[in-house]
Amino acid sequence: MEPKTMLAIFLPLSLGIAAFGSALGLGKAVSSAMDATARQPEASAKILVSMLIGCAFIEALTIYALVIVFSLSGKIG
Amino acid sequence: MSNQLMKPFLYLSLVTGLVAAPVVYASESHAPHEDHPEMLSWVKLVARAAAPSSLSEFLEKWEKAISSLLVIALITGLVLALTRNLKLIPGRAQGALELLITGLDDVVQGVMGARGRVYTPFLGTLFIYIFISNLFGLIPLQNSPMSFLTTVAPIAICVFLYVQWIGITQNGILGYLHHLCGSPQDIFGWLVAPLMFPLHVLGEFIKPLSLSFRLYGNVMAGHILLAVFLGLGVQMLKPLHVPFGFPLHFPFLFLEILVGVIQAFVFTLLSTVYISMMLPHEHEELVSSKLT
Numbered sequence: 001m002e003p004k005t006m007l008a009i010f011l012p013l014s015l016g017i018a019a020f021g022s023a024l025g026l027g028k029a030v031s032s033a034m035d036a037t038a039r040q041p042e043a044s045a046k047i048l049v050s051m052l053i054g055c056a057f058i059e060a061l062t063i064y065a066l067v068i069v070f071s072l073s074g075k076i077g
Numbered sequence: 078m079s080n081q082l083m084k085p086f087l088y089l090s091l092v093t094g095l096v097a098a099p100v101v102y103a104s105e106s107h108a109p110h111e112d113h114p115e116m117l118s119w120v121k122l123v124a125r126a127a128a129p130s131s132l133s134e135f136l137e138k139w140e141k142a143i144s145s146l147l148v149i150a151l152i153t154g155l156v157l158a159l160t161r162n163l164k165l166i167p168g169r170a171q172g173a174l175e176l177l178i179t180g181l182d183d184v185v186q187g188v189m190g191a192r193g194r195v196y197t198p199f200l201g202t203l204f205i206y207i208f209i210s211n212l213f214g215l216i217p218l219q220n221s222p223m224s225f226l227t228t229v230a231p232i233a234i235c236v237f238l239y240v241q242w243i244g245i246t247q248n249g250i251l252g253y254l255h256h257l258c259g260s261p262q263d264i265f266g267w268l269v270a271p272l273m274f275p276l277h278v279l280g281e282f283i284k285p286l287s288l289s290f291r292l293y294g295n296v297m298a299g300h301i302l303l304a305v306f307l308g309l310g311v312q313m314l315k316p317l318h319v320p321f322g323f324p325l326h327f328p329f330l331f332l333e334i335l336v337g338v339i340q341a342f343v344f345t346l347l348s349t350v351y352i353s354m355m356l357p358h359e360h361e362e363l364v365s366s367k368l369t
Contacts, residue, residue, distance in 0.1 A: 053346060060287065060290070060295075063290065063291060063294030063295055064294065067294045
């Protein structure tokens with residue numbers, strides 16, 4: 001198989017896998033944030049801030065994969 | 078959200094859809110070497126208008142420096158104008174600025190304790206610079222300086238060098254190396270110290286990489302999202318043969334603002350945590366619960 005074909009198959013696939021993993025992680029993070037807010041609604045601002053920070057970290061892993069896709073996508077066409 | 082707040086966003090998206098969209102469309106059709114659609118900025122527009130001249134080469138080469146210098150000039154001018162006559166009982170503008178500064182101070186002190194006050198200027202400047210440049214990137218025909226790796230990497234390198242400098246000056250050179258071995262206290266610590274040393278050194282080098290790629294990837298992906306939706310909006314009105322497009326990208330402006338604020342905050346928070354990990358600590362908690 002040519003390198004271009006392999007890149008064309010695996011680049012979007014890798015991004016999909018990264019997005020799948022981070023979706024699982026984000027779902028877990030947001031769900032525990034909602035549990036904590038339901039348990040103690042007056043702390044919801046602090047919980048929101050911590051949740052946003054945690055989500056930014058998890059999201060960053062998918063963004064790394066996206067950056068690689070962008071930088072390698074020129075070699076396909 | 079109130080009507081007062083929606084109006085400027087509506088105007089912003091209308092202007093972007095009307096003005097920038099045909100420009101994006103032109104860039105998509107005339108730039109076959111681009112892998113992904115990008116939003117054109119006024120620098121690139123002027124460079125293309127003055128096509129084969131030395132001015133256009135200068136602008137193409139220095140586009141990123143021009144954007145970041147513009148943001149720096151904007152921040153400096155704004156702050157100088159607002160702090161002209163400092164009063165003891167502040168007016169509205171000075172009060173807003175004080176709110177921002179005390180908020181940043183609280184964040185830094187929440188992570189580092191009261192000794193963190195010394196580092197608030199550096200970290201606060203990071204936050205303000207990244208935040209304002211992300212907002213700046215939403216202006217029509219303008220790219221955020223944080224959407225280029227050439228502007229993001231120097232900030233991350235500055236943080237990296239500053240953290241190492243703090244480690245060396247606060248702990249002494251021997252204490253710095255001791256910290257890099259994982260701070261071994263007992264015999265087991267000293268036994269695995271040769272193993273921990275390359276691990277910690279690698280970890281120190283990965284930190285600026287992850288900081289810069291997180292910020293660059295988020296902002297760049299946001300701009301590409303906006304460019305794709307601008308292109309869709311233009312193609313939607315193609316059968317009408319009008320020189321503007323439908324502002325389909327309107328909801329994503331809000332997403333961009335949110336992402337810009339969050340990424341600036343995460344960058345600042347991570348830098349604070351790195352500095353606090355480098356300072357001599359006696360196994361106390363890194364992030365206290367005062368983080369609001």
